[in-house]
Amino acid sequence: MTNQSLSSFAEKPQPLDTSANWIDWERAMTDVLKVQGYSDLLKGQRNAKWRDPEGTAPHRLRREKEAWAKRQEAACALIGTCCGSAARDTLAEAPRIEVAVYLRRLRKEYQPKGNADAAFLFDDFMDNYRLDKCKNIADYADQLSRARDNIHAFESSWDIPDAQLICRFMKGLTPNYKAWKSSFWLQNNLAPTKNKDGSETDGITFRKVVQLAQKEEVLQTQNEEEEVHALSAHSGRPFCDHCKKSGHHISTCYIKYPEKRRARDDHKAKRDELKAKQTSNPSESTTQQPLPDTSNQGNLYIAIYVDDLLIAGPSLDEIATLKAALSKRFEMEDLGECHFYLGMEIVRDRPNRTIRLNQRAYTQKILGEFGMKSCSKKVSTPMSTDTRLDKAPETFSSTEQDRSWYAKAIGSLMYLMLGTRPDIAFAVSCLSRFMSNPTSTHNSAIKRVFRYLNATQDLQLVYKGPLRPLTGNTDADWAGDISTRRSTSGYIFSLGSGAISWSSKRQPTVALSTCEAEYMGQTQAAKEAIWLKRLLGELLNEQPAAVTIFGDNQGAIALAKNPQHHARTKHIDIQWHFVREKQIAGEINLEHVPSADQIADGLTKPLPRQAFEKFRDAIGLEFPPF
Known part of the structure; x- marks a missing residue:
């Protein structure tokens, strides 16, 4: 664009010198740059892909950087044509050929001293002093403090808020400090891991998972005198400076060290540490780590979900001893008696011997x-x-x-x-x-x-009264899915009050009759019953009796108890005869219940209001008493 065409959009400023009015010159210069299409350069903006080039072709990235540098050079040359000799000498001291840096240098020299100049001076410091130009982070912090003192030396009332100073400080850190920042903000306490050169860096936290059904059974097996406490192990989300991905540190990066995964070794070491504190074998039915104690007061159990620990036991002294032992090895935060766990509120009514769970x-x-x-x-x-x-x-x-x-x-x-x-x-x-x-x-x-x-x-899942034998209900809705004509089966188990395990699921194959659909549902319920029976035996240190499963189809129950094959049932897959085998072995006991009393009916199809409220009451869901 020529100077003549330029004058039709913006007036080119007079050359900047000591006698010029800086405010008028800056306004006119800014208008000229905007007309020329350099608005992004005024703000100092850069392409975000340059900071995170993943997914961008190297040759395209190189061309974009070269084009950006040429635009900067052209814009800076335009600024130079509007400056006097003294101003051009000032620009020669600029560390980079960039529009924002050029204007900041001129503003520092020609703008009258005042509040605004103090802010621009601080911006200039942040642009020229970064962590990579200092020896260490302490030196960088000292220079930042000196810059603030210089700004305060101006005869003005302008001051830098502490929050702004901290943000500027964090902005000046190099990418190598990303892991440090995330550890600082997330309170990441990680065990040291050895690197290939023998040095030590942070590792990852120990993590094991407990299923929700296991948690509820652990809670219901505690009586009103027993205690349930919670611990939390601090953990953050580390960042790897090698592969630029979160979730691990550079010392455990499988891309940099493909021959050895440090995280696995660290996980195994912490798992062995927990096992060493156990006085008996861990539970075979769970992914949690129960720690039975052989004292006369009873057993202690730990249910672990990522970095949240739920400890159940009969004595506060035993729980305190266990907490102290774990705190010596891991960084723990004692949350006291458990009131919230995994988003669920736990309300204990000791006089009435009830535990209420709600979300x-x-x-x-x-x-x-x-x-x-x-x-x-x-x-x-x-x-x-x-x-x-x-x-x-x-x-x-x-x-x-x-x-x-x-x-x-x-x-x-x-x-x-x-x-x-x-x-x-x-x-x-x-x-x-x-x-x-x-x-x-x-x-x-x-x-x-x-x-x-x-x-x-406000509905709550209520566990109350003494423990009763484990029982279950199973039901199926034949061909309830109108798209595939498959049946929906459901089961629910309890220990006398609230439900501890439930399922509603469409069957994988088409059943040819109601009897077959119920029979397939009984098999799924039998598998869950055997697992719950084994888990309950480990929690109570005694072998429970056969689990009674109630069904409302006489034909399905007779088919499970009668080993003879009939023409209408011989096509049933072998896997569904599992329930027959467990019935003969005495691990489960199938009993008939009238359809009106079948509480699993609400897990297989929509129910009218009265029937649904009856189903809801039967599985232990209640509104709070107050």
């Missing part, structure tokens, strides 16, 4: 996330009996936004259902089948579940 806070959170918290239209059941959901037509394709919203809603409801809300198990299981292509009908059905939760967010 009211989590329920309110997801209701707010999906805009259903203020919905005034509430319902008494999660799914209407008139609902018959089918997959979308082949010509229909939902948007990516709808699929993302639907999948997020299912995931949120799934965690709630697995924790304390078996009453929505069937609804979540049914709705999760349509995540790949949800329609407006499916969205309306899932919103109905949220409206039900809004009306029943």
Whole structure:
């Protein structure tokens, strides 16, 4: 663009010298640069891909940097044509040929001293002094402090807020300090790991996972005199400066050290440390690490979920001793008596011998996330009996936004259902089948579940009274899925009060009769019963009796007890005869229950209000007494 055409958009400033008005010159110079298309250079912006070049071709990145440098040089040359000899000498001292640096140098020299100049002076310091130009982080902090003192030396009332000073300080750190920053903010306490050169750096924290069903059984096996406490091990999310990925440190980077994974060794060492403190073998039925104690007071158990520990035992002294032993080896935070665990609130009523679990806070959170918290239209059941959901037509394709919203809603409801809300198990299981292509009908059905939760967010899963023998109920809805004509089976187990394990799932194959569908459901319930029976025996140090499983189909029960093959059942797959084998071995006992008393019915199909409330009461869900 020529000077003549330029004058039609912006007036070119007079050469800058000591007698010029800096404010007018800067305004005119800025207008000229904007007209020439250098607005991004005024702000000092750079392409974000240069800082994180992953996924960008090297030759394209090189060309972009060269083009950016040429634009900077052209813009700086334009600034030079508008400067006098003294101003050009000032620009010669600039560390880089960049528009923002040039203007900052001129502003420092020609702007009248005042509050604004103090701020620009501090910007100039941050642009020229970084950690990589200092010997260490302490030297960098000292220079930052001296810069602030120089700014305060101006005769002005301008001051740097502490928050701004800290942000500037963190901004000046090099990428090598990313791991240090994340460790600082997340309170990352990591055990040292040896590097290849023999030095030590941070490692990763010890992690084991406990299933929700194991947690609930551990809680119910504690009586009113026993204690349940919680610990938390601090952990952060480290960052690797070699592969530029989070989740591990450079000392454990499998890309830099492919021949040896340090994380595995560290995990094994900490696992062995826990085993060394055990006085008997660990549980074979769980992924948690129970620590039985052979004292006369009873057993101690630790349920581990990532870095959260739940300790159950009969004596506060025994728990305190265990806490002290673990704290010597791992960095722990003692949270005292457990009131919240994995998002679930634990309320103990010792006089009435009850333990109540609820996820009211989590329920309110997801209701707010999906805009259903203020919905005034509430319902008494999660799914209407008139609902018959089918997959979308082949010509229909939902948007990516709808699929993302639907999948997020299912995931949120799934965690709630697995924790304390078996009453929505069937609804979540049914709705999760349509995540790949949800329609407006499916969205309306899932919103109905949220409206039900809004009306029943205070429901609690209650465990009360003495322990009774482990019992279960199983049921199936024959050909309930209208898309595939497969049946839905469900089971639920308890120890006399609240449910400790439940499932609602579509069967993998098509059943040819109601008897066959019930028989396949009994097999799934039998497998869960054997696992719970083994877990309960390890927790109580005694072998429970055979687990009674109640079903409402006489034909399925007779088929499990009668080893003879009939023409109508000989086609059933071999795996489903597992229940017959366990019945003969005495590990389970199948009994008949009238259909009106079958509590697992609510896990296989939608129920009307009265039947659903009866089902809800039978599985131990109650509203708080106050």
